[in-house]
């Protein structure tokens with residue numbers, strides 16, 4: 001019998017044995033850097049001349065790996081392979097499919113620190129963030145495996161005398177999974193295994209900044225017993241391979257996580273029916289955020305400051321859930337702002353491979369340049385309280401940055417920066433704070449720090465975000481506990497890690513028999 005689902009605990013690094021195990025994993029990964037990785041199509045390893053070079057964002061000179069790059073021709077081969085494999089995989093029992101996820105979770109759990117060490121190196125995640133990313137990947141496998149077992153026989157419907165009605169779910173077909181670099185393990189693995197466990201075959205195109213950890217995961221699924229051709233690994237250019245697969249008439253669904261602009265592009269392109277296409281493609285899109293924390297005048301102000309700092313600067317603010325707007329009721333504005341500045345100045349920024357580091361680099365030169373441009377804009381739009389400096393000589397480091405007195409309509413209050421920058425806005429009262437919080441085209445996460453029950457209840461209904469948190473920060477959703485996804489330009493509100501997520505990857509069928 002399958003044990004009830006519990007989320008994977010985070011590692012306590014104050015325990016010496018854990019610390020040593022993590023250091024050993026980092027050493028192991030360091031000894032494996034710089035290798036070449038092929039595409040995987042139908043279980044076959046395919047090397048290409050042109051490669052994606054994955055580097056350590058904390059040390060540009062360190063090559064993590066060189067990964068083969070799919071062309072349209074190779075993408076087409078992968079599509080044919082996945083289409084062929086669908087015939088058998090879609091008829092494989094849900095129990096057998098779920099077992100592969102459980103086995104893969106066990107393999108990753110045994111190699112947990114090794115996976116986290118790859119995340120430290122390839123994504124620039126500090127230990128705690130890397131550990132959380134790996135734990136979440138394990139959670140997705142454990143949770144979706146169990147969800148599939150719950151859904152495998154469908155949902156009971158009524159039958160009249162002499163009639164038996166059944167309502168159940170069948171797989172869709174070939175899914176294109178396009179994942180981001182910021183949760184290069186958890187989101188890549190979660191979107192992939194949700195598609196697989198529901199009986200679909202997959203073409204996985206991971207983000208070009210983090211393809212090595214994705215390759216390592218493909219190996220795990222193979223070891224867990226996934227048949228060849230069911231998952232095909234085809235990193236490549238978003239514009240070339242991405243567009244080609246999104247447009248492909250045999251693509252049945254697209255599971256995309258990434259930016260607003262790419263999400264819109266995919267949504268629009270997927271709507272077009274191409275010659276030979278006999279279905280309307282389904283799009284699951286998880287996009288950006290411009291998330292805010294509201295602090296009420298009756299509130300634990302220390303909790304408020306700690307929550308803002310952790311949510312704004314965890315993984316250098318590179319979370320779709322990151323707090324980039326702090327909306328403070330005027331009675332407590334100065335107190336909260338000053339405490340946030342004080343805490344921010346204490347943050348340890350540096351090499352994520354060092355245990356003491358709270359914040360590492362941003363992901364690449366493009367991100368560095370974009371964030372530094374926003375910091376310049378912020379200097380015009382607000383009062384720079386701390387940070388504002390960057391250094392890209394060795395890696396892509398930016399100081400955690402706080403701007404005060406920002407107009408709610410300013411660009412740094414409206415546009416997703418995706419870096420360690422938080423803007424403070426002053427609200428007249430709680431209603432005004434809610435108005436400012438909702439003044440965005442996004443709607444992903446938000447938090448309210450308050451002791452006022454009436455205000456919390458008002459926020460419950462009027463703060464328009466997919467994930468709303470009370471008296472805590474706005475990052476760190478846990479699979480199975482906080483189903484995750486947002487409104488409006490944050491995507492299709494396809495709640496990852498939630499009880500209705502798998503259904504998005506299937507189609508329902510009704511069979512009615514008369515006796």
Ligand SMILES: NC(=O)c1ccc[n+]([C@@H]2O[C@H](COP(=O)([O-])OP(=O)(O)OC[C@H]3O[C@@H](n4cnc5c(N)ncnc54)[C@H](O)[C@@H]3O)[C@@H](O)[C@H]2O)c1
Nearest residue numbers: 179180181206207238242243258259262286287288289320
């Ligand atoms: N809502 C969520 O759950 C969630 C989670 C993580 C990240 N995000 C968002 O992701 C963004 C950061 O990730 P990113 O920089 O990797 O995003 P991105 O949109 O630049 O890239 C995401 C993926 O899309 C691919 N891509 C690019 N162009 C494409 C095209 N034309 N066709 C198909 N695929 C294409 C990329 O190669 C990558 O694999 C942020 O906006 C963040 O808020 C959202």
Ligand SMILES: N[C@@H](CCC=O)C(=O)O
Nearest residue numbers: 319320321475476477484
């Ligand atoms: N699920 C993560 C965010 C994922 C996007 O970057 C969180 O809840 O912080």
